[in-house]
Amino acid sequence: MLKPVRIKFLISGLVAALAATFAVLAVHTGPAAAHGNVVGPASRNYGCFERWGSKFQDPAMQTEDPMCWQAWQANPNAMWNWNGLYREGVAGQHETAIPDGQLCSGGHAESGRYNAMDVAGDWKATSIGNSFTVSLFDGARHGADYIRVYVTRAGYNPVTTPLKWSDLQLIKTVPNTPAAQWTQQLSNGVQIDIPASVSGRSGRAMVYTIWQASHSDQSYYFCSDVNFGGTTQPSPSTSTPGSPSPSTPTSPSPSASVSTPPVNGSCAATHTVTSQWQGGYQGEVKVTAGSAAIKSWTVTLTYPGTPPIQQAWSATLTTNGNSAQATNASYNGSLAAGGNATFGFLASGSPVAPTLTCSAT
Incomplete structure (x- = not known):
């Protein structure tokens, strides 16, 4: 049996650790809506x-x-x-x-x-x-x-x-x-x-x-x-994650975060939720070229209702009805065979997996 003073020390240490964790987590309230x-x-x-x-x-x-x-x-x-x-x-x-x-x-x-x-x-x-x-x-x-x-x-x-x-x-x-x-x-x-x-x-x-x-x-x-003129440095998001630990946020459930569209001859696209908070989330779409190089790509995201996307980057986005169409930016449209590019977005509400179609020239 631990002595009372030891129990007191463990409890106080646990409280301090939890307080530090919540202090960090409290910072993440979602991206600000202005500026x-x-x-x-x-x-x-x-x-x-x-x-x-x-x-x-x-x-x-x-x-x-x-x-x-x-x-x-x-x-x-x-x-x-x-x-x-x-x-x-x-x-x-x-x-x-x-x-x-x-x-x-x-x-x-x-x-x-x-x-x-x-x-x-x-x-x-x-x-x-x-x-x-x-x-x-x-x-x-x-x-x-x-x-x-x-x-x-x-x-x-x-x-x-x-x-x-x-x-x-x-x-x-x-x-x-x-x-x-x-x-x-x-x-x-x-x-x-x-x-x-x-x-x-x-x-x-x-x-x-x-x-x-x-x-x-x-x-x-x-x-x-x-x-x-150099080579883009790999993003940590493309590396294999280590073993999950209590301090590492868990990934969203596959049913909410990823949709796998049918692959056509030119390109394919997948959708992932990379971050989530009350009232919104951040998503990413990865575009992969098919067996031949492409010069440009367009991804159509079709939702059950009005598209929840509020902001996008690394793509030009237009909406029409229940779909959003994303066209490559000037710097990420040209892809070698099997190469890929990504664009990101912020959206309101709970994560929704759209149906994706990809076309390329």
């Missing part, structure tokens, strides 16, 4: 949320995605609140308001919530060509007074060097654009796809985006790690 972020090429904090939001307690993050790991440990809210990185009252004086080395956190915005975004290191990089598209999601339909897209100059290495203003070269400016003119009109926001290009670039770099929202003097700042 926005660069979803392609994904910003640092949005990329971390996209890869790990459904398994934020998986210890594999520490070795497979160490930059997300350090950011998640510093402040989990930087990932759950991936669309809140902004400052007010800058009055266009971005270089004055934000010191060198703090560009990715918006000058330690939101009381330092996003400070870990400034840490130099081997962040997961999106592979892009010299012509690429920046996709900006606006959940509150603010629209833009302007949007500025920068690329770091040749020779800058985001793995070793925090970002400075002198590292940046402005390559694209989008003038005043009301939300009604953004390219995708979704039930929970809008998205604008901005074509951009550079010449003769290869290797690691960073795309830096400033979005000046129209509703007030509110400025958003996004760092997206890219690899010009």
Whole structure:
């Protein structure tokens, strides 16, 4: 029999552990309904949320995605609140308001919530060509007074060097654009796809985006790690998960999360629920090319009723009746035989498995 003092110690330790667990879980209340972020090429904090939001307690993050790991440990809210990185009252004086080395956190915005975004290191990089598209999601339909897209100059290495203003070269400016003119009109926001290009670039770099929202003097700042002409780094979500443990969230039931459509000659698509909270969930669709290479793809998601999708990324989405049609983005349409691409979305309500059909050219 354990002595009373030992029992007291075990109970107090258990209470402390449970309290810590609930404190972390309490952070995940679902993505906020307002503001926005660069979803392609994904910003640092949005990329971390996209890869790990459904398994934020998986210890594999520490070795497979160490930059997300350090950011998640510093402040989990930087990932759950991936669309809140902004400052007010800058009055266009971005270089004055934000010191060198703090560009990715918006000058330690939101009381330092996003400070870990400034840490130099081997962040997961999106592979892009010299012509690429920046996709900006606006959940509150603010629209833009302007949007500025920068690329770091040749020779800058985001793995070793925090970002400075002198590292940046402005390559694209989008003038005043009301939300009604953004390219995708979704039930929970809008998205604008901005074509951009550079010449003769290869290797690691960073795309830096400033979005000046129209509703007030509110400025958003996004760092997206890219690899010009390189190979896309594998996402942790495609790796084999380790043995489940009490600290690892359980996967949704197959009946609610996955549908396997019939395979046609050009491509096939599967649907997975990657995260769920009260009143909503995050889904992912994987598109796989058939026995021949394809140049583009379209996936139709057919639901029992009105499609619940509120926001999508890495695809252009349109709805009609009880179906939603997703067309590849500029950077993920071309697939080799047997190759695959994914797009994600946020939806309201409980998970629903749509019927999927895939066509390709």
